[in-house]
Amino acid sequence: MKLSAFKNQLSQLEQIAFKLPDGSLVPSHFHVTEVGKVVKHFIDCGGTDRLETVVNFQLWEANDYDHRLHPEKLVSIIELSQDKLGLPDVEIEVEYQAGTIGKFGIDYNGEHFLLTNKLTDCLAKDSCGIPPEQLKNLKFNFLKPKIHVHQDLVVVNLKYKMMFSTLEQTITDLNIDGITLSRKRILDQLKDYIQSQIDKEQKVNLNFICTHNSRRSHLSQSWAQAIGSFYGINNLQCYSGGTEATALFPEVTEALKDAGFQVEKLSQDENPVYSIRYNETDHPIIGFSKKFNAAFNVQQQFAAIMTCSSADQGCPLILGASARIPITYEDPKIADGTDRQAAAYKERSLQIASELKYVFSEIKL
Structure with missing residues (x-):
């Protein structure tokens, strides 16, 4: 979900709720502690120079159980960030601290904002020289450690x-x-x-x-x-x-x-x-x-x-x-x-x- 779509949806809500990929809800006393711009400048495995930008939200909860973040307050934080940081209308990435800090995409299902799992992929499949039918196995082995005895x-x-x-x-x-x-x-x-x-x-x-x-x-x-x-x-x-x-x-x-x-x-x-x-x-x-x-x-x-x-x-x-x-x-x-x-x-x-x-x-x- 891009920033403009998120803001448009916020303007129609009376309260905000985020749902995690496992179906559980982020506790309702959450804070949005940061709204920012993250720029990733990198070279992929095919040698291409790439620049990616996302808008980053950081969700956090303290022990102030009576706290509730209202939609208009979050809109004001976003608009201040747009003014001061020049936030572009790009995809939103959400950081949320559970057992560890996780990064999620975001969507909306008509009731809740959904924190969606983010997946890695190869951006230079043509340059890797690996037949397409082997790419699925490649991704698996890419993450799986090699154990030598x-x-x-x-x-x-x-x-x-x-x-x-x-x-x-x-x-x-x-x-x-x-x-x-x-x-x-x-x-x-x-x-x-x-x-x-x-x-x-x-x-x-x-x-x-x-x-x-x-x-x-x-x-x-x-x-x-x-x-x-x-x-x-x-x-x-x-x-x-x-x-x-x-x-x-x-x-x-x-x-x-x-x-x-x-x-x-x-x-x-x-x-x-x-x-x-x-x-x-x-x-x-x-x-x-x-x-x-x-x-x-x-x-x-x-x-x-x-x-x-x-x-x-x-x-x-x-x-x-x-x-x-x-x-x-x-x-x-x-x-x-x-x-x-x-x-x-x-x-x-x-x-x-x-x-x-x-x-x-x-x-x-």
Whole structure:
């Protein structure tokens, strides 16, 4: 949808609603924090110099649940941007922060603005020298990493998902041989869920849940997203939450940094927000403490992975979950304030990572 069509539709509405590709609605207290122009100057694989321009909207939600953005207010923001930035009448791209920041196209269905998935394509098919009947397979292999096995070493070639080298080495070195058969049977529930979603060509949504969303659930979310990327599972989105919200414990971020993640603290309040990156290209994981059913998280068609027994027992029902899988871990909190604190968090982090490596290494793409 171009900017002029969007403005014309806004002028006919009394309220604004955005619907995500999975059918869920963006919470009604959203803000449009930015309206801007993004220019992409690049050379395609056929050597052609290209210039593309889009109008960019950034959607965001805070905890001000009474906030509502009225159509006339958004029109005024757009018109100010047109005046100051010279916005052209081009296609709109929407950025929306859920588990990570996603980019969407936009359409209208007569009731809601639809955030539509954006797809990549080759702009120089004639220059690639690949027969048209092979282009479908080319796109698939373009995204799928090549995995080479040399004795006990697995080397993953991620051309366009450049994982940080320290983290890639950490994942490569993880030893899954020590996982017991009984533990594997528990982990296989998660493996089977992921495989089923992939076989059905559906998105894999995982929500890792513990009591306070401060330690184990964040470690699990971060490692699942990173290891899934390592094994080329592109349609994966990981979340975390608690039965109550507290704060992400700082030693968790230290354990992740020690493993090779890049972590940046984005706010300084009692429940700070962190950017957690595992490669150069994907949007970062946004880490902060929240309830498992917070608007920030997936609301339907997901697996709820219970990472602590108290949350498993305290949540008899997870609305919207299509699977509930208990994979519990000992809380590293028991070492807080002792000389074993850093070691305990590193140990739990690598245990979770090793078990998730077992899960994702078994997935057939």
